Amino acid sequence: MSATPETALAAPTTAAELDAAVEAAQAAFEQGRLADPATRAGWLEAVAAGLEHDAAGLVETAVRETHLAAARLEGELNRTVFQLRLLADEIRLGEHFDATIDHADPEWGMGPRPDLRRYNVPLGVVGVFGASNFPFAFSVMGGDTASALAAGCAVVHKAHDAHRELAARTARAVLAALEGAGAPSGLFSLVTGRQAGEALVDHPLVKAVGFTGSTAGGRALLDRIAARPEPIPFFGELGGINAVFVTPKAWAARRADILNGYAASFTLGMGQFCTKPGLLFVPAGQAEGIRSALEAALAGFTPARLLSPRLHAGYADAVDSLRGSAGVRVLVEGDFAEEPAPTVLRTTAEAVRINPELLRQEMFGPASLVVEYADEAELPALAGLLEGQLTTTLQAEADDDVTALAARLADISGRVLWNGWPTGVTVSYAQHHGGPYPATTSATTSVGTAAIRRFLRPVAFQQFPAEQLPEPLRDSNPWRVPQRVDGVWRHPDGAAREEQQ
């Protein structure tokens, strides 16, 4: 085998090594998909335990490579481990099969219906590209890899250059855990280098790609994948501006709280979250008050280095470009030192109507833009100037009439928050981490149990003998999965499961 963690550290993966990794992944996929859900869940849980076992070393390596705080990284690793276990529980339930059984029906309204049964099968080998800003939760064993493995796919992960040592160490823990749990060799592997990444998305055996990163990088991969002879799904999470709208009533009632919450959220993790609130729409006319409140809120801020020199340079360019735009002024002066102090810019609704691009400039770091509006009635139209967002937020009071604005926000984003802040993405059944382009390239989520569905496709079986049917489609239901039978859902153990919750 090629592409071991050690070679990943030593040198970029060669073309031959990449081929070998993908072919081994295909073989492991074909073997691994024969496993029942409990067995596969055991593999995920072994990986979770393996990561926990090496937690101290992983976090120490991550601190060194990413400059993120140890406590933040410990929380992220905890979240990553939790996610693996939640996905393991989910596939044990068998929700992801979407098992649907139509018995033969001679009286069916359009003419006799044959026995027809459908369930979801894994796509095959998945290529995953991790992000620099979440070295655990959106990287080697992050949401894309975990949900693809849960679906029954094999994964070839392209390590992010910003944390190659951590990637290799994570991969070692994962490989040892999978081997110990009896998973087929090749089910997961790590490759490094840009050329290997390109060869990965071009490879005919790769059936889907997951990506978390920049809009430019994501668009380049999207176009590359569109040029394949065989199109495949590309699940790209490209970024976010995460606009927050404050109504006049909320502003009057809670201005200090809102500005404190905003300051904490846009500077969290040095502003290097795809859910960082990059825009705050507030009533006009109180710039000086906002400035002094934000300066006070940011007084206790402890700056740190950004994830990489490349991101630092990109951050400085983005802030400089926006502050030099017509109609934009500095509200809170920051800097671009090695450990940058936060910057807040301000502009007006009038300026963004003239140049909506002001609303579309992601500043990946501790900076944000305050937009002053004159009239609450403008807000739905201002929201209409935004591109697709991962999240949008309403800061509103109970007696506000925000129906039109809330509808517009649901149109343009994957998650809408009420009186909260978008940083912090829980991993759960209802989570949706996605949003219209350019936030993401598909209508799927990369976080939560629903992320598994991305890596599955349906297959129907017509008039198959019972013993030839896959287990989830048998009337005897040996795996006790939910089945929709002749249109009606049946949940085995429903009562028992309800008690578990």
Added chain:
Amino acid sequence: MSATPETALAAPTTAAELDAAVEAAQAAFEQGRLADPATRAGWLEAVAAGLEHDAAGLVETAVRETHLAAARLEGELNRTVFQLRLLADEIRLGEHFDATIDHADPEWGMGPRPDLRRYNVPLGVVGVFGASNFPFAFSVMGGDTASALAAGCAVVHKAHDAHRELAARTARAVLAALEGAGAPSGLFSLVTGRQAGEALVDHPLVKAVGFTGSTAGGRALLDRIAARPEPIPFFGELGGINAVFVTPKAWAARRADILNGYAASFTLGMGQFCTKPGLLFVPAGQAEGIRSALEAALAGFTPARLLSPRLHAGYADAVDSLRGSAGVRVLVEGDFAEEPAPTVLRTTAEAVRINPELLRQEMFGPASLVVEYADEAELPALAGLLEGQLTTTLQAEADDDVTALAARLADISGRVLWNGWPTGVTVSYAQHHGGPYPATTSATTSVGTAAIRRFLRPVAFQQFPAEQLPEPLRDSNPWRVPQRVDGVWRHPDGAAREEQQ
């Protein structure tokens, strides 16, 4: 308004008319999505009744334009009407919302969980391109349009040039029914002409495209859509070869029945089905017997004209090309008269191993290719030479060991049949009409209740007040839809629904 059925007949839709149709569709979408599922179901049922009301005229027009038999077209219209009513029932149930509620949980394993709720919302305006071979079921009010409307989208349909008069007549019935039922004006419209079709897929307000047609036409649209600034999903059903594999045991036990079934299936509707069996793999060495059996089975065949002169020419070219390939011979000699007699070609496993392209040539008309194999053990590898298929079929006996072959067939196709024939696609809960590329361009189905999901995207709401939540996400569940609450599915009226079945 532009783009009425009358202008569609008179001249191609102009650029200004296309813009107006899409903008009217967007306005109708924004108004129509406020309707509850029962109201929207009523619109679908009104359309079903409207089509039934004009059934005689529609079928008469279709016979004239398509040369398909009246009985076949009556059945297809019945299926189209049935589909509308089944989709209406489905959205009344509320399955398509996938409503998921996570209550706030301070003990959640990765840290306190906020109240988070997710459901599916419609994408917006959908462009639909119909097929010539199903002038009802895959055309103006076929599966793509019906499922997009069921999802809550608006539809701009590009009429197929091969049945423009029928398209206009169908659209008249649909528009009258929608107006009578109180649906917003512009929710459905018809446009014609190639330029309008191109402008439709380019239009920034169009959020998804459905297509049924040729591989070349579908690939051209796919590439055009990939070049949009904003990528959108393209649900293209491009064609099929629909290979059938006969085991030696089945051949020995049921040769005559199999050849009769094959002859009936590949000539049904003059072989102009995307599910036509275009390949039959049989044990080698009985060519003369097959020839005489097929000639006998085809003796009563009544030829008819193909759908259009263009398709007739394409059919003749495809058959000529394949019969001129190395290793291919004529088994049953047909012709390319205005009403063509069926052609059956034969080749060997050895020839297709040398040139797998022999297996990838769709002959859209009454022709098929018999492939003789020497050894049953070759079958999985032969299946591996196939491209993605809408369907594959096993003709096997109960004591055959076909595990490896069946797994390979599930890998490459959307529906696998056992001892049946692929023509005839029932509309039901479990149906999956799709398959790996080039059969289709996505992992979705264009037939059955699951087709609705293609035109939806999830949105999550975090910490929203109850009265601001969409109805499917309220604890009070006013629409009585299925809800997954803290991981456990709850089906209101479950018992009552079970009795309905």
